[in-house]
Amino acid sequence: MTAPASPRPDADQRPLPSRRTALGLAAAGGLAVSSLGQAARASAAPPVRPMSTILPETVSGLADGLDLQSSKAWHLARRVCPAPTAAIAKEITTRGYTAWIDRQLNWKKISDTKADALVKKHLSFATMTGIAVYKASRKQAWIAAKAMSTSRTIRQVFTKRYLYESMVDTMADHLYVSADGKASEFVAWFDWAVLRKYALSKYSSMLYAAIRHPAMLIYLDNQLSTRTAINENLGRELLELHTVGVGNYTEDDVLNSARLLTGHGVDWNKRTYAYTPGNHYVGAVRIMDFEDPNTDLSKGPALLKAYLSYLAHHEATARHIARRLAVRYVSDTPSDDFVASLAKVYLDNDTSLAAVMRALLLSEEFAASVGAKWRRPQETMATMIKLRRPSTIKAPKNQQLKSVWDITGTVQWLLYRENHQPRMWPVVNGYPDQAPAWMATQALLGHWYSANARVNWGNDKQWPSDYSSWASALGVKKGQVITEVAKKLTSTITGYTWTDEHLAIVVQRLSDGGTGSTLSSDQVKYNLGPALHFIFASPYFMLR
Structure with a gap:
């Protein structure tokens, strides 16, 4: 490489956490996570029947002993959506698996007015050419890069073009230009003129x-x-x-x-x-x-x-691109045969990224890959924000000229702590997308800190919601049966059916200090937060 060395060691050089260093989940109630730092391996699940809506039970290679059961819809949502939710999984089921994929590939037909309007209103520099932003920013053109970086979180939370935005980030790591460097005043322009224009072309x-x-x-x-x-x-x-x-x-x-x-x-x-x-x-x-x-x-x-x-x-480029997409959406270690099959699609379709993605998402390898990918901080952050159901972004006029990072509240600071601010990787190869890079002790502790911030610091005023609390956003109320609430929360937030052993920990967190089978007002007020933090800290939530 020709760029300066990264201040962070390469993924294969970083110390991986042992059982003993996986503090958060143990402290949160003892959820077993064995060999947490192992490199991912492809799932050994048997082939899935084409019409099956529930995938075969899988043991994750990233959290040994963690039995996973997921619907096809949730598996697809987790892999292609920047912030997957139960509502998106329901949309996939309602529209039909293949039909939903085809609609997402035809992204220009999907209205994304809210995300576009919020970026244009608060981060207009992210939508301008180099000369335009140079003039509009009063010759502080470097702000455009930070505006673009901030805009990524807004789009990840509010977009309806889920696969498209995911591909923008994927190809940004492939054709990487840092937002924090000598090209900063041109990076926002590069984002919309190159990455966004051709993400599925x-x-x-x-x-x-x-x-x-x-x-x-x-x-x-x-x-x-x-x-x-x-x-x-x-x-x-x-x-x-x-x-x-x-x-x-x-x-x-x-x-x-x-x-x-x-x-x-x-x-x-x-x-x-x-x-x-x-x-x-x-x-x-x-x-x-x-x-x-x-x-x-x-x-x-x-x-x-x-x-x-x-x-x-x-042909070598075809294999290189195919492997990049397979690593992002299927497994850290995709098979050579699978990569070769995607490379053939790439060449047969005149380098079409959309054609490759369609073949990938409809493949048996994709269906059998439940539990084979680990999420990155931008994904977990956007998901936690989206679950709080924000209605808009609220920021002072011209905030991008004054303090652009503050437009999304504490989010950019938290992502900085997790080493995953959008387009801020200091090396020319873009952010890594393999599990060891995000399962090291520092990375896990960073996520648990961010999860605590999202749950317990109160909602950032920049993300106003029609729902005054986590309880109202998630439909948790006094008088509800605690075991049913635990099942609903874990299923709604992660899309996995939790084992009885792990579900019991959530029940314990919700009922702490009480003896009844239904929630009291105090339990809703004081115990929901610890239960949510446990769910967000669990590998169920961290698995893509």
């Missing part, structure tokens, strides 16, 4: 737009690369991260890739992409099987387009 189109965007050109130093002073950053990462992947190119390929990219930079007066012929390297280039005499300076842009198309349609 052709990867060839997305790649072409990304490599010619000022954000990528600046982030990976290509605007500094000239025929006499070649910078290899973009040339290398284009091969290693964005297309064919490690092991499929040589150092000579990297050098020639960088040579081909010279001259492609930024017009700082217009704040747009610009090609400068005088900076372009002249001479034959060969990258893998792509070659060109490269003798005509005026043909630099056409050469770049042909090169990027070659890379996007390469």
Whole structure:
């Protein structure tokens, strides 16, 4: 990699928690979580019948001994929704599994007026071009990156385009540009002009737009690369991260890739992409099987387009993209055969990401992967917020110029503590999406702290709700049978049918201090919070 080393160790170097260090769940009541830090492994569940609405019972590879039973609808919701809820699972069941997927893939037909309106009202910089935000922000264009980062939480909570927003985040980690760095004033523009525009379109189109965007050109130093002073950053990462992947190119390929990219930079007066012929390297280039005499300076842009198309349609790129999507939506360790099948769909459909996602979500491998993925902090945070049923965002006028992080209350600070603020990963490879990165002791403690904050600190005033409390938002009332409330809460929040042993802990939390079988007003007031914190801290909630 060409970027500075991460201040956080790589996932495989981080210490993983032992049973003894998994403090939260033990303190919360002894929910057994064995070998919590193991790398994920594919579920051994038998194939699911196509018409079955309940998936076979599975033992999670991420929490040994935790028996999981889930409906197909909930499994789909957990994997593709930034903030899955029981209402979404019901929508999937009502509309039909395949029909719901097809509707989500056709995202432009889904109205998302609330999410769009809230972002436009409070975070307008996140919707502007580079030059527009430079002028509107009074030359504080870097604020646009923070506005975009903040907007991600708003969209994750309020969106109806669940799969689309999930793919925006997935491809943002693939074609990564940090919101906290030298390209910050262009990152918001990159978000909507590249990631949001092509999230479910052709990867060839997305790649072409990304490599010619000022954000990528600046982030990976290509605007500094000239025929006499070649910078290899973009040339290398284009091969290693964005297309064919490690092991499929040589150092000579990297050098020639960088040579081909010279001259492609930024017009700082217009704040747009610009090609400068005088900076372009002249001479034959060969990258893998792509070659060109490269003798005509005026043909630099056409050469770049042909090169990027070659890379996007390469078999190694197909496997790389297929594995990226399989790791995000199926398992940390997808089988080579499954990856190959998705790669074939990618190539057969002219690099269509939507076609790959449809094949993935309708596959037996996906259906059999219950319990094989671990959620990341942005997902758990958005879900906890959504469960509180906010109706809007409430912030002072022009807050993005004064204190942009405060628009969503304590959320950005909590995500910072969990090392998962949107687009703030300090390395060029984007946030990891494999369990060990988010199951280390620090990560688990960070989530438990955030769960406590969402439950016990009171609702942020920036997220007003028509429901005055967690009890009213979740329909918990005095006089309800405690065991039934426990079943309802665990099912509604996680989508899993909890074992009697684990359900008993929730019952104990709800009934603490009482002897009756129904909830008293004091139990609703004082005991619901600890019960919710336990549910949010459990692996049932953490499994994607």
